[in-house]
Amino acid sequence: xxxxxxxxxxxxxxxxxxxxxxxxxxxxxxxxxxxxxxxxxxxxxxxxxxxxxxxxxxxxxxxxxxxxxxxxxxxxxxxxxxxxxxxxxxxxxxxxxxxxxxxxxxxxxxxxxxxxxxxxxxxxxxxxxxxxxxxxxxxxxxxxxxxxxxxxxxxxxxxxxxxxxxxxxxxxxxxxxxxxxxxxxxxxxxxxxxxxxxxxxxxxxxxxxxxxxxxxxxxxxxxxxxxxxxxxxxxxxxxxxxxxxxxxxxxxxxxxxxxxxxxxxxxxxxxxxxxxxxxxxxxxxxxxxxxxxxxxxxxxxxxxxxxxxxxxxxxxxxxxxxxxxxxxxxxxxxxxxxxxxxxxxxxxxxxxxxxxxxxxxxxxxxxxxxxxxxxxxxxxxxxxxxxxxxxxxxxxxxxxxxxxxxxxxxxxxxxxxxxxxxxxxxxxxxxxxxxxxxxxxxxxxxxxxxxxxxxxxxxxxxxxxxxxxxxxxxxxxxxxxxxxxxxxxxxxxxxxxxxxxxxxxxxxxxxxxxxxxxxxxxxxxxxxxxxxxxxxxxxxxxxxxxxxxxxxxxxxxxxxxxxxxxxxxxxxxxxxxxxxxxxxxxxxxxxxxxxxxxxxxxxxxxxxxxxxxxxxxxxxxxxxxxxxxxxxxxxxxxxxxxxxxxxxxxxxxxxxxxxxxxxxxxxxxxxxxxxxxxxxxxxxxxxxxxxxxxxxxxxxxxxxxxxxxxxxxxxxxxxxxxxxxxxxxxxx
Amino acid sequence: xxxxxxxxxxxxxxxxxxxxxxxxxxxxxxxxxxxxxxxxxxxxxxxxxxxxxxxxxxxxxxxxxxxxxxxxxxxxxxxxxxxxxxxxxxxxxxxxxxxxxxxxxxxxxxxxxxxxxxxxxxxxxxxxxxxxxxxxxxxxxxxxxxxxxxxxxxxxxxxxxxxxxxxxxxxxxxxxxxxxxxxxxxxxxxxxxxxxxxxxxxxxxxxxxxxxxxxxxxxxxxxxxxxxxxxxxxxxxxxxxxxxxxxxxxxxxxxxxxx
Numbered sequence: 005x006x007x008x009x010x011x012x013x014x015x016x017x018x019x020x021x022x023x024x025x026x027x028x029x030x031x032x033x034x035x036x037x038x039x040x041x042x043x044x045x046x047x048x049x050x051x052x053x054x055x056x057x058x059x060x061x062x063x064x065x066x067x068x069x070x071x072x073x074x075x076x077x078x079x080x081x082x083x084x085x086x087x088x089x090x091x092x093x094x095x096x097x098x099x100x101x102x103x104x105x106x107x108x109x110x111x112x113x114x115x116x117x118x119x120x121x122x123x124x125x126x127x128x129x130x131x132x133x134x135x136x137x138x139x140x141x142x143x144x145x146x147x148x149x150x151x152x153x154x155x156x157x158x159x160x161x162x163x164x165x166x167x168x169x170x171x172x173x174x175x176x177x178x179x180x181x182x183x184x185x186x187x188x189x190x191x192x193x194x195x196x197x198x199x200x201x202x203x204x205x206x207x208x209x210x211x212x213x214x215x216x217x218x219x220x221x222x223x224x225x226x227x228x229x230x231x232x233x234x235x236x237x238x239x240x241x242x243x244x245x246x247x248x249x250x251x252x253x254x255x256x257x258x259x260x261x262x263x264x265x266x267x268x269x270x271x272x273x274x275x276x277x278x279x280x281x282x283x284x285x286x287x288x289x290x291x292x293x294x295x296x297x298x299x300x301x302x303x304x305x306x307x308x309x310x311x312x313x314x315x316x317x318x319x320x321x322x323x324x325x326x327x328x329x330x331x332x333x334x335x336x337x338x339x340x341x342x343x344x345x346x347x348x349x350x351x352x353x354x355x356x357x358x359x360x361x362x363x364x365x366x367x368x369x370x371x372x373x374x375x376x377x378x379x380x381x382x383x384x385x386x387x388x389x390x391x392x393x394x395x396x397x398x399x400x401x402x403x404x405x406x407x408x409x410x411x412x413x414x415x416x417x418x419x420x421x422x423x424x425x426x427x428x429x430x431x432x433x434x435x436x437x438x439x440x441x442x443x444x445x446x447x448x449x450x451x452x453x454x455x456x457x458x459x460x461x462x463x464x465x466x467x468x469x470x471x472x473x474x475x476x477x478x479x480x481x482x483x484x485x486x487x488x489x490x491x492x493x494x495x496x497x498x499x500x501x502x503x504x505x506x507x508x509x510x511x512x513x514x515x516x517x518x519x520x521x522x523x524x525x526x527x528x529x530x531x532x533x534x535x536x537x538x539x540x541x542x543x544x545x546x547x548x549x550x551x552x553x554x555x556x557x558x559x560x561x562x563x564x565x566x567x568x569x570x571x572x573x574x575x576x577x578x579x580x581x582x583x584x585x586x587x588x589x590x591x592x593x594x595x596x597x598x599x600x601x602x603x604x605x606x607x608x609x610x611x612x613x614x615x616x617x618x619x620x621x622x623x624x625x626x627x628x629x630x631x632x633x634x635x636x637x638x639x640x641x642x643x644x645x646x647x648x649x650x651x652x653x654x655x656x657x658x659x660x661x662x663x664x665x666x667x668x669x670x671x672x673x674x675x676x677x678x679x680x681x682x683x684x685x686x687x688x689x690x691x692x693x694x695x696x697x698x699x700x701x702x703x704x705x706x707x708x709x710x711x712x713x714x715x716x717x718x719x720x721x722x723x724x725x726x727x728x729x730x731x732x733x734x735x736x
Numbered sequence: 737x738x739x740x741x742x743x744x745x746x747x748x749x750x751x752x753x754x755x756x757x758x759x760x761x762x763x764x765x766x767x768x769x770x771x772x773x774x775x776x777x778x779x780x781x782x783x784x785x786x787x788x789x790x791x792x793x794x795x796x797x798x799x800x801x802x803x804x805x806x807x808x809x810x811x812x813x814x815x816x817x818x819x820x821x822x823x824x825x826x827x828x829x830x831x832x833x834x835x836x837x838x839x840x841x842x843x844x845x846x847x848x849x850x851x852x853x854x855x856x857x858x859x860x861x862x863x864x865x866x867x868x869x870x871x872x873x874x875x876x877x878x879x880x881x882x883x884x885x886x887x888x889x890x891x892x893x894x895x896x897x898x899x900x901x902x903x904x905x906x907x908x909x910x911x912x913x914x915x916x917x918x919x920x921x922x923x924x925x926x927x928x929x930x931x932x933x934x935x936x937x938x939x940x941x942x943x944x945x946x947x948x949x950x951x952x953x954x955x956x957x958x959x960x961x962x963x964x965x966x967x968x969x970x971x972x973x974x975x976x977x978x979x980x981x982x983x984x985x986x987x988x989x990x991x992x993x994x995x
Contacts, residue, residue, distance in 0.1 A: 423929070425927070466807060486929050486934055
């Protein structure tokens with residue numbers, strides 16, 4: 005197909021020389037975690053290879069530990085410690101090279117931030133300090149022998165990286181790791197030639213680059229990721245001070261600079277959630293580097309718009325666009341830009357749910373927009389390719405929210421005649437409410453992508469139909485609809501009676517039909533007059549409570565939160581928490597934490613400290629509590645009580661249809677299934693996954709139950725290393 | 737009892753399109769086609785009357801168009817219309833609303849319905865001629881832009897409201913049979929179910945030629961001489977500092993004044 009892209013995007017497709025290598029275009033997949041590391045080589049290979057196929061010019065691993073002394077367990081990093089790691093990462097580099105794409109590795113030494121919970125080694129740093137990021141972790145201050153040894157770790161890891169097939173070796177000095185700890189006086193309190201002046205603090209970085217370049221510089225491009233400003237003023241690295249000085253000192257030793265901002269304890273300043281940061285938010289710092297460097301400069305900033313990407317290159321702010329989250333959301337973004345198919349791009353919504361899994365430590369990455377992210381190898385899912393329909397069965401999907409619209413999209417991509425029915429006029433379900441919350445407008449890309457694709461698909465197959473603004477279907481309607489298979493995706497609602505995760509019971513007096521109490525849906529629909537003094541009763545661990553607090557406070561209400569759970573807990577993992585907390589403080593939102601409600605009366609709520617029932621536990625006989633009575637109860641007055649206590653599935657339609665299973669056959673119905681929040685309330689990413697998964701497996705005997713996926717486990721008795729060393733055996 | 741509903745397969749332009757070589761229309765390759773939006777409402781109105789009559793009524797949908805127009809009929813049949821009629825002859829390729837009305841008048845004579853509904857206008861050409869020309873040819877009572885209708889199957893009269901300019905409405909009674917052109921919003925058109933779509937494939941569609949209707953030719957009252965996209969004005973977003981913006985603005989003014 006001839007390229008139809010507008011000429012203004014040509015600049016994104018100009019090849020660029022990076023040391024001994026040439027990148028075929030300006031799309032660089034920044035190092036980012038996925039939960040594969042080195043121990044799941046299939047996951048690592050397939051996830052990166054799909055992006056190489058999608059047109060990226062260079063693809064990196066996640067951070068890759070250079071030595072057992074830098075072990076980030078529970079979080080999952082790649083590792084290049086030995087020949088087994090080389091073999092496992094080779095799978096990725098070979099797969100990436102098949103698409104004329106460079107493979108890069110980001111060499112990581114965590115220093116004082118590496119907890120070493122698996123290896124039990126002691127990390128080393130420029131000075132001894134307690135990590136502000138990792139609990140209970142101190143490092144040992146390096147002497148000159150230590151410095152030589154750790155620098156040799158980098159060299160040895162770089163040689164192994166070259167042998168694993170990597171084209172670009174990135175010495176990782178972002179996020180307060182590796183050489184940045186030496187440059188940053190916040191960590192480096194030394195008085196020898198490695199401390200004090202910027203020349204001294206930059207010495208470790210320069211020496212390390214020299215040694216690595218001498219070792220592999222003829223074969224590999226040398227990159228260095230550098231957080232050019234740590235964003236805490238003169239007590240850290242500032243771009244126009246230490247930042248550009250280090251660039252000048254090390255410019256001859258690198259082939260490309262990889263520039264970001266921030267540190268590790270608040271790395272949401274780098275991987276900025278859309279709630280707080282727009283694309284290109286790091287440019288005000290990144291732009292200095294090209295003024296002080298002769299080398300190409302690349303950088304991240306959740307670039308999602310080809311217009312913006314071309315602009316920052318034209319403006320001389322960056323030479324190469326680096327993306328982590330947008331590459332997860334749409335692995336084929338470069339190809340779609342190249343083909344002028346801008347409307348087909350599955351734009352990153354900036355929710356940071358991908359990152360949340362790394363922060364939690366352990367689980368594989370997921371993506372709200374792209375249900376195939378992380379499933380490339382284990383489920384064999386490709387983001388742009390779909391198996392042809394295996395029958396003429398027609399499909400009815402009830403509910404066009406995240407789960408239903410995704411199910412319908414995949415069914416229609418596969419060629420199934422599909423009807424997507426919703427009583428709302430617009431695709432998106434509850435997302436249409438969520439996007440009206442402060443800072444969450446970009447989440448609407450999830451809906452927009454599906455809306456555009458479904459419109460196109462419905463035009464391609466004239467028997468398929470988007471029945472929006474339709475009357476709510478009853479069980480009779482579904483039974484007589486004429487579909488062979490039915491997917492129910494009717495979503496969930498907020499509880500109206502106070503049922504919550506703490507007591508699993510209603511709260512006496514809570515009743516959302518009362519005029520002075522409101523669920524989130526009632527607020528979105530504008531059904532309730534909101535009074536001056538608002539109390540939010542919260543037992544949800546994600547964004548709804550904090551978002552409503554912010555929205556209502558901005559509207560002039562006095563907001564108090566009573567929360568039985570850590571308020572906005574999941575937002576620690578999505579990196580939204582620090583700025584959310586700042587926002588709540590700015591807005592004088594009063595949080596009464598670790599508390600729950602015992603009863604509600606007109607205009608007042610009685611709350612209690614959930615830990616105030618005495619520490620002493622003893623058996624006191626049947627019908628008696630094993631602890632003392634909680635006597636911490638207090639009354640708080642409100643004009644409006646907002647109920648963010650928990651959700652429940654809207655599954656009545658499904659349950660009625662299940663009860664009438666004997667009527668299915670005579671109506672030619674082969675199966676009725678339930679997905680998304682209607683199955684059980686869950687993250688939007690998981691609801692989207694449900695829809696995607698059932699559409700891929702709809703012709704299986706039991707589509708309700710997921711097929712098993714390929715597990716990557718080491719098999720007992722096999723040799724761990726290629727040459728047979730470290731055979732897996734045990735002798736007592 | 738029978739209601740005849742005339743429908744049209746209308747064309748929508750792609751974002752980008754090219755004109756035909758003769759400059760009298762848009763190149764077919766750049767057109768998407770679908771049932772006229774107004775016709776969803778006229779079909780629905782007929783189906784509501786049919787259902788209120790306990791299904792003791794027949795809804796016949798008729799269109800003038802080539803094979804592509806079958807889609808429009810099937811869409812109406814999938815919603816619940818009983819049968820379709822499609823009239824076509826290559827001589828109709830450039831027929832205007834009056835010529836189409838002549839064809840439809842013959843179909844009405846043949847079918848002898850108790851009521852005829854048309855859409856208030858077509859979404860592509862928007863002449864709003866066909867329905868009223870049909871009434872004129874038949875010599876039937878008529879009302880255009882009907883936004884509310886009280887009529888039960890087989891009744892001698894219908895009471896209706898018409899939309900006038902400036903938000904006014906007019907209440908009328910008409911003798912039946914009549915030709916009514918139906919306005920958007922008169923009802924909430926249903927979607928076809930999958931059962932409806934499957935059944936529509938089995939419903940009869942008569943294909944008639946001009947010969948079948950005893951018509952030699954149907955002279956159009958008008959002829960398209962040329963179709964073109966008027967030139968658009970230009971806009972430019974001026975970026976930069978205040979000084980840079982002022983400089984660019986001055987350049988544009990000079991350019992426009994030919995200085």
